[in-house]
Amino acid sequence: MAIILWILLVVYLLVIFITIGYLLLQNRPPEQTSTWALTILFIPIIGLFLYYNFGRNYRKNKVFSRKALFDQQQLHKFSYEQRMDVDHADFEGHGSIDRKKSIIKLLLNNSKSILTMGNNVALLSNGEETFNSIVEELKEAQDHIHFEFYIFLEDNIGSVIRNILLEKARKGVEVRFMYDGLGSMDLSKDFISRMEEAGAEVYAFSPVRFPYFANYINYRNHRKIIVIDGKVGYVGGINIADRYKDGHSALGMWRDTHLRLEGSSVHSLQAVFLNDWHYVSNKEVTDDQYFPYHPMAEKVPVQITSSGPDSDWESIMQAYFKAITTADDSVAIITPYFMPPTSIITALKTAALSGVDVKVILPANSDVPFLLYSSFSFVQELLEAGVAVFLYQNGFNHSKIIIVDDVIASVGSANLDRRSFEKNLEINAMIYNKEFACELREKFE
Known part of the structure; x- marks a missing residue:
């Protein structure tokens, strides 16, 4: 018996040694590496169990390598040409671009995000405005509807949108519907079968399979994208659920922010959707009909940027970092969940200590109380550096917004x-426009 125990101990120590060696070779932030290493070393057996179920990047590398390759091939040819243009272009009349050109170049380099100039951007400040606009535009669809959401519930607004999609699909409009396999895991088989019978294509992004639930918690599709006829697009933080319009029984009104886009930025939204669609369906959709010419009288510059486990860089985080560290006058942030990496905390403190007016709005109440209390752990050091931190009291603010120097703003899902x-x-969506940034600032205040 003693020999067997010694053999098991040697095997266990060998597994720990190999695991920590593998962990050290991975390209992770140092604090993550040290946390997992200490967990494995000082919590016998359980530490290994936690790491192999929740800490590995194996599934990320396996699942997203093919997607990343396809995405990069599609976007590289466009971004290279524009990098040359940004270096040499004269952006007369667009002071927001001249002041923030380094952010544009950053996003071109780290995520192949193309700056689009001819756009109409409408700010939608709550669920009611957003859903009314979406329903109106869906009813006008003639060629195709592309739908990509983290959460789609079969409640009142979900049923309204479903019925429009069914009607359009039966009339020959191409309907492609993509939902996240975890966020929308309650979507019924009846919903999917009715959509498919009407002629729509429906795919789940990374569907959850039991008993391997732990492997599917990470790497979710948190995007919210609608593209209609390649001319109108929606992006932001609002999912398809009644709570965004009617509020929440415990939290009160559910505040969020969305954008309605027209112009060439819709083509960027379309490209992201079609890359994701290729991943879930293995169908490549690149016809010109999905990228129609649709000139706009307004010329608001917009840069659509995406990031995820299929990206080489943490592009949205880097954009936030760059925007904060290059701010001259002000930074305003709204986020429902605030557990940023050390780099963002340092950027916020450094900006405030440099005399920049830095304001952060966090929710006073949250749908995930644990995350709320974790967010508060960062507040004291921000206050000590001069960052003004406010708690939103009128319900739950689920918006994800950053405004810098009142000339650039970001609205999205992150x-x-x-x-x-x-x-x-x-x-x-990064919007380089003083009028829009000031409009968003008014909502912020």
Whole structure:
């Protein structure tokens, strides 16, 4: 018996040695590496169990390598040409671009995000405005509807949208519907079968399979994208659920922010959707009909940027970092979940200590209380550096917004936390326009 125990101990120590060696070879932030190493060393057996179920990047590397390759091939040819243009272009009349050109170049380099100039951008400040606009535009669809959401519930607004999609599909409009396999795991088989019978294509992103639930918690598709006829697009933080319009029984009104886009930025949204669609369906859709010419009288510059486990860089996090560290006058942030990496905390403190007016709005109440209390752990050091931190009291603010110097603003799906920056597929719109930034600032105040 003693020999067997010694053999088991040697095997266990060998597994620990190999695991920590593998962990050290991975390209992780140092604090993550040290946390997992200490967990494995000082919590016998359980530490190994936790790491192999929740800490490995194996599934990320396996699942997203093919997707990343396809995405990069599609976007590289466009971004290279524009990098040359940004270096030499004269952006007369667009002071926001001249002041923030380094951010544009950063996003071109780290995520192949193309700057689009001819856009109409409408700010939608709550669920009611957003759903009314979406329903109106869906009813006008003639060629195709592309739908990509983290959460789609079969409640009142979900049923309204479903019925429009069914009607359009039966009339020959191409409907492609993509939902996250975890966020929308309650979507019924009846919903899917009715959509498919009407002629729509429906796919789940990374469907959850039991008993391997732990392997599917990470790397979710948190994006919210709608593209209609390649001319109108929606992006932001609002999922398809009644709570965004009617509020929450415990939290009160559910505040969030979305954008309605027209112009060439819609083509960027379309490209992200079609890359994701190729991943879930293995169908490549590149016809010109999905990228129609649709000139706009307004010329608001917009850069659509996406990031996720299929990205080489944490592009949205880097954009936030760059925007904060290059701010001259002000930084305003709203986020429902605030567990940022050390780099963002340092950037916020450094900006405040440099005389920049830095304000952060966090929710006073949350749908995930544990994350709320974790967020508060960062507040004291921010206050000591001069960052003004406010708690939103009128319900639950689920918006994800950053405004810098009142000339550039970002609205999208990404929270200021590690899950959004490193684990989930996210999408944000960067708007380089003083009028829009000031409009958003008024909502902020």
